[in-house]
Amino acid sequence: MKTFYKNEILAGLQEELGLKNPMEVPKLEKIVINMGVGEATQNAKAMDGAIADLTIIGGQKPIIRKAKKSIAGFKLRENMPVGVKVTLRGDRMYEMFDRLLSTALPRIRDFRGLSPKSFDGRGNYSFGVTEQLIFAEIDYDQIDKIRGMDITIVTTATTDAEGRALLKRFGFPFREK
Template sequence: MQRLKSFYITEVVPSLSEMFSYKNVNQIPRIEKIIINRGFDESCENAKILDILVNEMNVISGQRVVVARARKAIASFKVREGMPVGMFVTLRGDKMYSFLDRLINLALPRIRDFQGLNSNKGFDGRGNYTIGLSDQLMFPEIDFDKILKVQGMDISIVTNCKTDKEARFLLKCLGMPFN
């Protein structure tokens, strides 16, 4: 069992049930999935750059990514049909807890001048939290010498919480560094 998952079961579940006084065990909030998303620009038409970016994302997430391709051609955006426009991966279960543990304890503290994540702007009103990262160099799995292009990503943490207050407390108990 992952370290963060066992911490959630032993420490976070009792504190959540005490704080919000849930009557049923199934009412206690939990993290459902984590979605990592990255968009492309014109330089990714090159297959070599695309393969390198996909491999980076595979290493970061620990799972194979899906390359999203354009369904229709849009001339004003210089997009042709079938052209790669982004990639995403959905993590669930043990891989999700492993990635979240690495994100909280290894990657976020490596950001230069890191003061904590903004706890007011990232929530969507339904208990989901989204982080926008500007580059991939903060992850320890990435080798600085093999980077061709610095590119950011969006990380969405989807919970089954009803309110942002519950989700904020859940993520804070798991160790998310809010300011």
């Protein structure tokens, strides 16, 4: 994917966006995968399954996210673990992006493409996945519970149009209107 970006996408995107300097061309910066584990407030063991799943998916050990504030309605105290996240950069990021496009997204049930409106205004794209089973690395017999996750693709693009153009060049499956 990295060589594909350098050889195929870079020059075409520079021409399409009308940029003079090749360093101005948007590129992938990082991929952040976040998995909220709300049931960890009552059951401390619930976090172990999420950590195992995210380790297999991301290829590195995830960081445990803790609550910043206490919320009595959710029976949540400050510094209780509420989720896990992994940040992928460099070669792992490109490898994950390739797996996402080639195997994971096509395995989603009733998949018709991702919404083109999920950009954040700064060229970054976020979407949610309802189950971790779309990744081929996850063994169906080994999981304890079906969990969803949020995936954010952070780019160096400054606008949504630049980010959309970059992801389209990579072959990102956006839904047609």
